[in-house]
Amino acid sequence: xxxWFHKLASPxxxxxxxxxxxxxxxxxxxxxxxxxxxxxxxLAPADYQQGDGFRIIYVHVPSAYLSTTIYAVLAxxxxxxxxxxxxxxxxxxxxAAPIGASFTxxxxxxxxxxxxxxxxxxxxxxxxxTSELILLFIYxxxxxxxxxxxxxxxxxxxxxxxxxxxxxxxxxIHYSGMWWxxxxxxxxxxxxxxxxxxxxxxxxxxxxxxxxxxxxxxxxLSRVRAEVLDxxxxxxxxxxxxxxxxxxx
Amino acid sequence: xxxxxxxxxxxxxxxSAFGVWFACVIFNIVSARRRMRASIExxxxxxxxxxxxxxxxxxxxxxx
Numbered sequence: 001x002x003x004w005f006h007k008l009a010s011p012x013x014x015x016x017x018x019x020x021x022x023x024x025x026x027x028x029x030x031x032x033x034x035x036x037x038x039x040x041x042x043l044a045p046a047d048y049q050q051g052d053g054f055r056i057i058y059v060h061v062p063s064a065y066l067s068t069t070i071y072a073v074l075a076x077x078x079x080x081x082x083x084x085x086x087x088x089x090x091x092x093x094x095x096a097a098p099i100g101a102s103f104t105x106x107x108x109x110x111x112x113x114x115x116x117x118x119x120x121x122x123x124x125x126x127x128x129x130t131s132e133l134i135l136l137f138i139y140x141x142x143x144x145x146x147x148x149x150x151x152x153x154x155x156x157x158x159x160x161x162x163x164x165x166x167x168x169x170x171x172x173i174h175y176s177g178m179w180w181x182x183x184x185x186x187x188x189x190x191x192x193x194x195x196x197x198x199x200x201x202x203x204x205x206x207x208x209x210x211x212x213x214x215x216x217x218x219x220x221l222s223r224v225r226a227e228v229l230d231x232x233x234x235x236x237x238x239x240x241x242x243x244x245x246x247x248x249x
Numbered sequence: 250x251x252x253x254x255x256x257x258x259x260x261x262x263x264x265s266a267f268g269v270w271f272a273c274v275i276f277n278i279v280s281a282r283r284r285m286r287a288s289i290e291x292x293x294x295x296x297x298x299x300x301x302x303x304x305x306x307x308x309x310x311x312x313x
Contacts, residue, residue: 033274041267042253052257059270099277106273110266117262215274222281228286233295242289242296
């Protein structure tokens with residue numbers, strides 16, 4: 001188990017393996033995203049209360065789910081990097097940040113677009129909305145803190161610490177709907193209970209959540225490979241790989 | 250078709266939300282590609298520099 005793990009964490013091995021797996025995640029994820037979008041826009045019936053406006057759920061829930069899931073990945077990777085000084089873990093955290101920030105922005109924008117017709121306002125300083133906005137700022141803070149260091153080890157350590165501290169925001173986002181009276185509607189999916197939405201509305205949502213997870217996986221692998229290349233520039237295996245012909249890889 | 254596009258009166262909100270989502274997916278693919286290409290370029294330059302340095306060192310050793 002441990003030798004396997006060490007082999008995986010070795011940069012050349014990871015670089016090769018991620019390059020092989022990446023396309024096998026990307027193309028199926030795009031196909032499933034297309035099917036899920038068709039299901040959500042065309043096949044699912046209109047909601048009896050929210051009409052066709054409810055279809056924003058097929059954008060909003062997957063992006064909101066990604067925004068917090070990616071942050072959890074970022075924070076766990078940072079913690080692993082800080083505790084065991086594994087550089088690949090810091091590379092994973094750095095690679096996850098821009099992806100997470102982009103989907104957090106989509107969650108906020110799609111939420112606003114849902115809020116306007118349903119609540120009558122694009123924005124309200126509601127606990128759920130505010131904590132999600134703070135998540136976006138934590139992503140931005142993480143990325144600009146990284147960018148402010150010349151030295152990569154210092155950047156890893158400082159931004160890793162910020163990422164671990166920022167994790168307190170995740171339970172606040174999750175429980176904000178229950179702790180405070182929130183404008184945000186209750187969850188449509190619950191881990192333990194039966195979902196509060198009907199099957200023909202549900203399957204496109206579940207499919208889109210699965211597809212967006214795969215999509216994140218593909219993006220993450222590609223970005224970690226780039227991080228590894230940048231970090232290992234002067235090592236032997238990179239010179240072997242890029243020494244003879246340009247653009248191989 | 251017109252019915253579908255009208256989204257029961259929610260057209261502007263539904264289509265904007267899906268538009269933003271689609272743009273985000275495309276943006277992520279393009280920026281990951283671009284990031285990879287830039288890193289490959291840097292690695293190629295670094296490898297060439299390293300090899301250049303190695304041959305020069307060898308030549309110097311040869312001259313002395």
